[in-house]
Amino acid sequence: MAATSRDLPPLYRQWAEHYRQAIAKGALSAGQRMPSVRELMQRHAISLSTALQILRTLEAEGCLEARPRVGYFVCSPAAVNLGEATDPDPRMPVSQLDGKEFVGINERISLWLEQGRLADVRIDLGSAMPAPELFDGATLNRHGAALLREFPDILVQGHSRPGTHPVFQAAMARRALDAGVQVAPQEVMATLGNSEAVNLALSAVAERGDVIAVESPTFYGLLQAVEAQNLRALEIPSSARTGISLEALELAVQQEPRLKAVVVVPHLQMPHGAVMPDEHKARLVDFCVRHQLALIEDDIYREFLDSPQPPRPLKAWDRHGQVIYCVSFNKTVAPGLRQGWMNGGRWHTRIHMLKFAKTRNMQVWAQLLTARTVEAAAHERHLRRLRQALRQQRERSVQAVARYFPVGTRLSVPAGGLSLWIELPPGASSSRLFEQALALGIRVAPGPMFSNTGRYERFVRLSCGLPFSAEVEAAYVTLGRLVQAMLDQDPLQRVAA
Amino acid sequence: MAATSRDLPPLYRQWAEHYRQAIAKGALSAGQRMPSVRELMQRHAISLSTALQILRTLEAEGCLEARPRVGYFVCSPAAVNLGEATDPDPRMPVSQLDGKEFVGINERISLWLEQGRLADVRIDLGSAMPAPELFDGATLNRHGAALLREFPDILVQGHSRPGTHPVFQAAMARRALDAGVQVAPQEVMATLGNSEAVNLALSAVAERGDVIAVESPTFYGLLQAVEAQNLRALEIPSSARTGISLEALELAVQQEPRLKAVVVVPHLQMPHGAVMPDEHKARLVDFCVRHQLALIEDDIYREFLDSPQPPRPLKAWDRHGQVIYCVSFNKTVAPGLRQGWMNGGRWHTRIHMLKFAKTRNMQVWAQLLTARTVEAAAHERHLRRLRQALRQQRERSVQAVARYFPVGTRLSVPAGGLSLWIELPPGASSSRLFEQALALGIRVAPGPMFSNTGRYERFVRLSCGLPFSAEVEAAYVTLGRLVQAMLDQDPLQRVAA
Incomplete structure (x- = not known):
């Protein structure tokens, strides 16, 4: 086309x-x-x-x-090269973890995560989470304490009907309706954020050896989940402007008889930030219905979009229960609650039972606290403030990349959200950048984490979740220098110079 | 032997x-x-x-x-037969759920659970959970509110190092030590109760088609978990006196090359209540080390044991990291928190990453609340009261079974815990009892839920978690009558009469 x-x-x-x-x-x-x-x-x-x-x-x-x-x-966008970067000195060298611990959960990603976890990180640009001060902790704690007063049994009530609290279900169904999605309250199932939701969706629709179409690049957690369940990820090119390529999906379905599901983040795709146009959404839902593919919609970033008109989820176009819709409040309300929910479409009963077999349910306090918080008038104000703070942090981060990273660095500025997906100049390696920066106490997410193809070696994801302090700016200066040092050492670049 | x-x-x-x-x-x-x-x-x-x-x-x-x-x-233990039982009238007949939703998560068990969930249950003798009034809800809520005051960021703090809060880790390591188990604090990983822990353990040690030795009878949730992960459960006879048969395990390991793990509940086994003698524990750990089998210890009921000397977990005998130790506070502290923890032995790093790929972590409030509650002096008093209340409820339940169930009903009285495992007289069917009782608003757990072999059709598990009220007693009367009615209808019994 x-x-x-x-x-x-x-x-x-x-x-x-x-x-x-x-x-x-x-x-x-x-x-x-x-x-x-x-x-x-x-x-x-x-x-x-x-x-x-x-x-x-x-x-x-x-x-x-x-x-x-x-x-x-x-302006002068290029960094002044102050010399060679310090040798890496991570606390736990890769050699101590040989990856055998991680067979089937993407050894490469697991090793990177474990290295990042064990290191002494001062500035974390590697995890896409707003800083604590961007949340409304005071309101949350007030609501939380009020619930403990109002419901003396809230923590000790066992539930003979495993499931989700009706008050939470009703609140989520109302919010979904506001977003253009019709879900019956009793078909809202609480989850532990979107990780559990997407894992359950995959378990419900596919079995060992089946193929799952994912975006490329995509969130590394999805690649881990696919592999942990003995499924195969088929990477479909995804554009930073329009999201997953429908043309490539058409080809995939013809060539791959075991394709069972498509997983997309339609709003502020992770990592590149695409927002799928409505026309694409309609076509994608129709395509999945035609080919009997489950469409797993991870709608975690919708409320981070800087848009006067909040977009409609794919689920709004779903007339056949083909879309498994997953929402999380982990990044907008409270990372400490890990509260999410899902509607499993025509797989809902099966998903409900899988959830029961794996983690049971009913953290009622967290469900009621989330419902009360998001239904309060203050919540929309909080979201506006959160978006505004992130917009400023993104702008400052974009400026820092332009100022301190070498000439030839590129990025597409997303319309919202928490991250920048940055393409480094030829000759740079984000895997090396990860290791070198970590030795200096700065954590980044190297491009190859977002694919199994090794395709994004020159990309790096930087989080804009932290307030843009002098320390954060200094981290950008350091990163820019590390990248410049790689270019200076690159034989091709030296020949050209 | x-x-x-x-x-x-x-x-x-x-x-x-x-x-x-x-x-x-x-x-x-x-x-x-x-x-x-x-x-x-x-x-x-x-x-x-x-x-x-x-x-x-x-x-x-x-x-x-x-x-x-x-x-x-x-006494006259037999019920007066007041006539035939009412026809079953469950809200959602089995025919509407054809089980296809549940392929791979034990269709039979899933259908029973779903039927039980959708029915209008007045008296729930089917779920092994203490009633809310047996917990110390007031203390929990007080601690919970205090944490919200003391730590303003507790719900909004994202964590760059996914894992478990050090305060929780330290508290759990101390408690383990009291039980005779040495675990380093950093090797305590928080889980969502024992369901998640056992699921993670299975994922870590086995892959599709591998065989897991489970007790027979065993908790149905384990059978679901095994099947949901495409593993095969091998049922090893388990005695209500001493637990899993070591002799049968010896045979199994010789005949089954794909045997990878043994899962046991050593203290107050579910459903029959066995407590494994220390000598058996030592032999079982040694056996698993010799045959390189993971030993998954689900130690959820230890604190329910009526014993002046609390028993030592299998993990206390573990010198090779062969035991994956799983603890839950779901039934002793707060079902609403679903807080548990595990130590994965030599699979700990792998389990940690699997947890990250599936549900992430860090519900810090629940972790700190659990730690603070179990470390307070009041907790031991609460446990004593809980055990005493359950002992009385068990005794009343045993009396009710003896009084209202037909002659020939048998049960072994457990040394603690929440349940009775009851053998009905020949001619009775617990599957039918489940359906008939459910139609009358009484939920029980039929014996065949606790095995894949169909071996326990004449057994039923009744929970003693509810205070023994007149309504509970009436439910026992009803159940006794339903069983008696089956015997009266049984052709063999009629011929004999």
Whole structure:
């Protein structure tokens, strides 16, 4: 299928990219004056607002700086190379864990996670979680204590009917309705965040050796879950603009008779941040119905989207129970509760029993606390503040990447969320960056964690969950230097120089 | 191996059983005078205390009643048959669930559980859980609220090192030490009760098609877990006196090359209540080390044992990391927290990563609340009260079975815990009893749930978790009548009559 005009990015983004490349290639060099708004309008036959957006975008990314009453000037995006990076010295060398412990749970990812866990991390840019101060801990604790007063038996009530508390079910069904999704309250099942939900969904729809279509790149936890269940992950290219490639999925279903399910994060895909257009959503649901594939929707980041109109989940297009819908409040309400829920579509009864066989249910206090918190008026205000704080942290992080990382570094700025998916210049290795940074107390998530193909060796995911302090900025400086040092050592780069 | 004198029950139990059978067979009939203490001592050449124990045991079981200053008289244990039982009318007939939803999670058990869940249950004798009033809800809630005040970030703190809170780890390591088990604090991993722990243990040590030795009868949740993971359960006979048969295990290991693990509940085995003697524990650990089998110890009921000297877990005999030790506070502290922990022995690192891939971790509030509660002085008092209440409820339940169930009903009275494992007379069916009782609002756990062999059709597990109210007594009356009605309808019985 040829790309249509609808698939192109907006005009201002195309021109911003044009100038970004000009700066990267040195056609516009540091300190040089950028064309003015008027010049841009004339040169490219664009509107005033488009010209302004170009300049603001480049400024937000740290490519330009505004000098009052003079105009915009090109910044120096490249780091000053202060010498070679310190040798890695992780607390637990990989050699001590030979991976045999992790057979079937993706040895490579498990080793990285275990290394990161055992290291002495000062600045964690590796985990996609907002900092504690971005949550509304005071309100949560107040509601939590009130529940303990109101329901003396809340922690000691055993439940003869394993399941989910009706108050939680009703609250979740109402919220789903607000998002355009119709779910009967009794078909809301509480889960331990989305990890458990996606694991249960996979158990319910596939058996050993079956194939699961995942996005590429995708969240490493999904690759672990697929492998831990003796399933095979088939990586379908996913665009940072529109998400999973429907064309590639069509091919996959023809070539792979054991394909049983598709797993997608439709809103702010992890790691690259794509938001799937509505038209794609409709086509994807229709495709899964036609081919009898379970469509597992991990809708964990929807509320992080900077959008006046919150998007509708895939589940809103589901008329056949084909979509298994998974929601989590882990990153918006309270990581300490791990409260999520799911609706299993036509696999719901089976999923319910699998849940019973694996972890049982009924942490009623956490369910009621989540329901009460998200139904309070203060919750929408909290979400707005959270989005705003993350927007600022993302912008500062984008600027830091532009300023401190070597020329040739690229990233697509996501429309919300917690992470940046950064492409390093040729010659850089994010696996090495991971090890070198960890030895300096900085944790990052190297690109190869997000795929089984080794395809993202030049990518790194950095979390914007931390307030952008001087220490965080210093970490970006360090990371930039580590990357620059790799380029300096790269024989191809040396030959070119 | 021949039975040794050490394996026989105490003398008073042997004689109590002798008289129980005499009453059941009509050799001693209702209203008849029981031999006096003096007569028993002379007749059987036994001590005064043994004679007294015989009479008290039979009284506790409802076989005898004491008439002051006269002596003991035989009770009428058989129910008056008031007619035929009501036809079953479950809310969701089995035919609506055809079991296809439950392939691989033990269709039979799943259908029973789902039926029980959907029915309108008034008296639940089917789930082995103490009633809320037997817990110390007030203390729990007080500690819970205090934690929310003391740690403002406790619900919103994300953790860069997925794992278990060090305070919880330290408290659990101390408690383990008190039980004779040495575990390093950093090797304590929090779990969602024992269901998750046993599931993780199975995932870590076995793969599809491998064989797991389980006790027969055993907790149905274990059979579900084994099947849900595509493993095969090999049922090893388990005695209500000494637990799993070591002789049968020896045979199994010779005949079954894919045997990978043994799962046992060493203290108050579910359902029959056996407590494994220390000598058996030592032999079992040694056996598993010799044959390189993982020994998964589900130590959920240890603290329910009525014993002045709390027994030592299998893990206390483990010198090679061969025992995966699983503890839960679900039934002693708070069903609403589902807090447990495990030590994975030599599989600990692998189990930790599997946990991460499946449900992540770190419900810090629940962990700290559990630690604070079990370390407080009040906790031992709570456990004593809990054991005492359960002892009374068990005794009343045993009396009710003796009084209202048909002649020929048998049970071995456990030394603690929550359940009675009852053998119904020939001609009775616990599957039918389950359905008939459920239609009357009474839930029981039919024997075939505790095995894949269909071997326990005449057994039923009744929970003693509820205070023995008039309603509970009425439920026993109803159950006795339902069983009697089956016997009356049984052609063999009719021919005999």
